[in-house]
Amino acid sequence: MLIAILLLFLFTIFVCNYYVHYGKNGRLINLIPGPPGYPIFGNTFQLLVSREKQWNTVVSVSNQYYPISKAWAFFLANVMIRHPDDIQTILSNTKHLEKAKLIYDFFHPWMGSGLATSKAVKWYSQRKTLTPTFHFNILQQFVDVFVQEGENMTKFLKNSKDTVVNDVISFVSEYTLNAICETAMGTSLRDHGDFQQQYREATFRMTEIITYRISRPWLYSDWIFSLTSKGKQQKRNLEILHGFTEQIIAGRKRYHERTNGRYLKNLSNDVSAEFVADKIGTQRKRLAMLDLLIAASREGLMTDSDIREEVDTFMFAGQDTTGISLSFLLALLAEHKDIQERVRNEIDSAMQENDEKISMKLLQQLPYLERCIKEALRLYPSVPFIIRTSGEDVKLQSYVVPAGINILIHIYGVNRDPNFWPNPEVFDPDRFLPERDRNRHPYSYITFGAGPRNCIGKQ
Known part of the structure; x- marks a missing residue:
């Protein structure tokens, strides 16, 4: 009897696996490149490592299969994107406002249906x-x-x-x-x-x-x-x-x-x-x-x-x-003494002009510090990923992602894309000078997300 139940279970698993991978959605997903995985388990074992190794794996996959990759975890498919054109297609479309239910549900015991985790319908009123x-x-x-x-x-x-x-x-x-x-x-x-x-x-x-x-x-x-x-x-x-x-x-x-x-x-x-x-x-x-x-x-x-x-x-x-964000900014300023000195001089000058009193007016007289903050956020966004669920079949640059698929938007990756950021690993606040910032792709810097469901606390 036990053997019969086990065989029935294995048969059910293989049928589900066949249906998921060879149905319409599965065939579309498997056209997208990605790291090889095991039957049924997919790429699950690649993430059963330390957080540091997890991170290195995700970054490596993003670079190797640029600009789009897929991974499977049992019967769940995930697509990762990092090209600004693809990101714009997802984030600017109100059809894709829903956050990945399965992942963000893990936050519900803590935050319930607050602004960050709520479904799109409730999010509008919130x-x-x-x-x-x-x-x-x-x-x-x-x-x-x-x-x-x-x-x-x-x-x-x-x-x-x-x-x-x-x-x-x-x-x-x-x-x-x-x-x-x-x-x-x-x-x-x-x-x-x-x-x-x-x-x-x-x-x-x-x-x-x-x-x-x-x-x-x-x-x-x-x-x-x-x-x-x-x-x-x-x-x-x-x-x-x-x-x-x-x-x-x-x-x-x-x-x-x-x-x-x-x-x-x-x-x-x-x-x-x-x-x-x-x-x-x-x-x-x-x-x-x-x-x-x-x-x-x-x-x-x-x-x-x-x-x-x-x-x-x-x-x-x-x-x-x-x-x-502040911790990374402090670390970067500590590592770059010349930039730190320039920030200090700018603040000293502004303080002298404002009778040593910090105010909103003074903060608006610190453009170089503001550029340092933006550059620190480019290199180390406090939220490196956001995950949306495709609300309908969506055509990206090279592939079609079917409806109902988790789309992982790699903020860390796009913020360091060498196609849009020369020498992307270098801390260079002057990247955000108005003349250099003006013609940059609007979705190549998405530290605060973008589109209608961007970060309410950006300001």
């Missing part, structure tokens, strides 16, 4: 609600928060004297987390103590767990994953992450209860810079993204669960990506 809070004029209200956190960081370094900061990303992320809480959540973390450290550590562990799971298709089942040690670790980390964000939301709600909600009156999707400016009298009166979400919930437009999903999304996206 983006419409949140976009006003990222208006440039509103961001100006938060410059003093960025300045304060920068001063806190440099003060710590000065007081440390001979202490060496070994983990720069973790160190910088402490201050980017403070900044996102103050600006997007309207809440200071200075009274949260060890809870803040626990949150940052849980964030790191969750990204490790999700990366581990993505490369192991047998863990794609939520039930099977929940039985593993990684699944149990995820549960413990989620308790910390959700407890932290719930504490922030509760604190902000109490603030509005104490002030009888007067700062939420007339706050809607049409929030304007003028309205915000009128209401700001003290730091605590500064309106934040969370205030907009709370106002929407009072009108019945969002549930408490919806609010937490957005807060979880922006807490991670706002501090982790910024912390990584």
